Amino acid sequence: MSNTLGFRTKRMPEPRLIFEQSNKGRIGCNVPVADTPEVNLAAILGETRSDLNLPEIGELELLRHFTRLSHINYGIETGFYPLGSCTMKYNPKINEKTAGLPGFANLHPMQPVATIPGALEILVGVQDMLKEITGFDEITLQPLAGAHGEMTCLMLIKAYFESRGEGKQRHVVLVPDSAHGTNPASAARCGYDVKPIPTTEEGNTDMEALAAALDGSVAALMLTNPSTLGLFEPNIEKICEMVHAAGGQVFCDGANMNAMVGTTRPGDHGFDCMHLNLHKTFSTPHGGGGPGCGAIGLKSHLEPFLPGPVIRHEGETVIADSDRPQSIGRVSGFYGQFLMEVRAYTYLRAYGKQKMADISRFSVLNANYVRARLKEVLPPAHDRPCMHECILTAEKYKKENGIRALDISKRLIDYGFHPPTNYFPLIVPECFMIEPTETETKETLDEFCDALIEICREAVETPDLLHDAPSTQIVGRLDETLAVKNLNVRWLPTSV
């Protein structure tokens, strides 16, 4: 059984909070000292504070603290990370190197645009490549993550309808019951009423229910394709036609773009706009929960409403255009996640024309392989080829052995793997959502499948092993109810 921890021995102390390691007079950085004349602070600022309570730690102790913490944290570089819907692919090292170049990292967002032609070249370069890959007319990189991109798309739709005098009338957004939580939350953020649309037994959009819901009040349908069930929506063209016939717009949740890169283009499917998660499909690292990087694509009828500034070609040069009377305005402070765009640019140029489609082809191959290898122990929720991720169900272990999907996942940690996504989408009972991505070897997939098969045997023969899992980590299963009941969200000298 592999152990995901770094160098730890039994005698090593438990990681203490940094505040408990503080010692008066220590400092962890050679702070620059001003060589300008000293001033009387009170005269200049009025009352100042002297009560600031931050820790005092030496530089080596600081590094040891975080190295120890890193040893109790799992990343893609630790091992296989098949978290469904998250596209945990390899984050190439060269991307870190290019994003760290001083000519990128050391730019101020308010410096004159004339001094950043290279930055504009990167931004427009990413936009141009994403236009070609998605089939949309325009791309903006201003949104800062996926949910922010969803929200921006809905704002474009809202502005579009307002410009046509239909703003008030179209107040409903349709969201399938399988959708990610950010979809309805983003719709609410734009003042829309959310109406759910059911999914059929086969895992497709319920066409009858959709037809019944489509009337003059509908502003948009938010559709994830491939869906969160890992399935390509075969009726996609028909769906877009129906919504358009009713005067509505169709938004594509593009978190699952990995299945389509170089193989099929959502812009050709009939969508009006979509968001992309560059921190999934285009390899920018997730950083333990962020930064994200949320580009959006759109058809030309939505272009007048783009958030400013719009980075675009003008003749031979690239400009940052803020003179846009119909713009929805800014959605973020500056130019978006610029250093993430440098990483995405580097990644896109590494694949290029020749190899771009390999991303979707091998991610779909890997997912179908895992699905095939596990089908006896964890049956697929649908009897169809999957796209970049497979959705399996552990329902029988719950019924027959009192073992939930979560127990199986926790046991996987003991085997040295990060668990897949559980309990999403909400409509599949005891759901496993496994997304291997294209960057994993067959050997890794085999080890993972072997482990899951073994765990499913344990679920029947020695279920207690699963109830108690994980047992190899720094902590056992944690009490989340207690965390809510006795809220403790910051350290205080007396709180521990």
Next chain:
Amino acid sequence: MPYIPHTESDVSEMLATIGASSIDELFREIPEKLRVKPGALNLPDALDEPRLMAHLWSISKKNVNMADVTCFLGAGIYDRYIPASVGAVISRGEFLTAYTPYQPEASQGYLQAIYEFQTMVAELYGMDLANASMYDGATSMAEAAIMSTSIKHREKVTISEAVHPHYRQVLATYCWSMGIEIETLPAVSGGLTDLSANSEGTSCIIIQYPNFFGGIEDLAAAREAADKAGALLVVVADPVACALLKPPGAFGADIVVGEGQPMGVAMGLGGPVVGLFTCKKEFIRQIPGRIVGRTKEAHGDKPGYVMTLRTREQDIRREKATSNICTNEALMALAATVYMIALGKNGMRKVATSTVQNTQYAIQKLTEAGATLHYSSKVFGEFVLSLPKDPAVVRDALLKRGILAGLPLGEFYPELADSILVAVTELRTKEEIETYASALKEVLA
């Protein structure tokens, strides 16, 4: 392609297990006419690693970066020193390549670091608690405004004109889409917010500290004005300034937000940066975004950390969530955590003090060189200068001399068309300030 490890025999064995004859067959549910042939897209050619590096390097060289010039530009993003330890920690693969800590047992390292982050951010702002981060300062402020409207059940927010213009633009976008009205308090004439207006019916008063012009606002007066209107007080605060100034929490602010970039995050053309979000304890259930809490093992006594109060969030509450935010800025929050620890209480105070000292020297030298200090208010690290010549012309002339002089304000405030906003951090030296002053004198002559 090194990122895709499949050999030919892997592919044939895998297809055999699947029971498919080709990879193409796996895409059979996509209608034929919607498919493109591999390699058919009009994209640039693939580049090998050395060529890729050279290509990116040559693009980067086209930009003027802050190592080529001396930076006196601030306006929300600051050229501060980043300790070497920050880069060492945030580039560790265990942190850099992790997802959101949905599996706490395998993510204790990150969860503990974020708990430490929350503690120190709350401490700097003098507030009860902080969340695990927001996208950036501007969206963090917009979220605070929206949170105020849902706490107060009022459809109006009030904001000072002396709040960063980009932040106000983002607020305008968010409020338009939710049907929230915005009222603006004047500030341009005196450099500090005029709080005398009656803001009745508003859910919050939003003020920046120090404000966009560098001025130190009277938060006690702002608290009074908010109380009079029965509204919340929302403060957008510079965390570094709060190491020295009396923090907003000490004035009774309800929500304090800000941009964490000055604490260890590269300027990077403004992204990724990190939004800070703190509030009073009583509002914790309305807070947007993730929060890390300390708990214990279910079947043991060891302490551990989890994401908590999850029922506020979009994946559980869907359209009724407090916000749509999911992915945040964890890695930048980690950078700020390392920064706050590396500097500690004495280092942060030193950085803030050096900023004040350098700023005062710059005010003296630049006014001697022919510029006029536009406002008489107390300032921390930034100030407005009026120039006898067109500020954009002056800026461009100084840029040729290797000095990024500041931000001409006419674009944002027509009344300040003759003025420039100058920032001076702890990194500027006596010599650099003197060079700026003598160059300015030449340019103005």
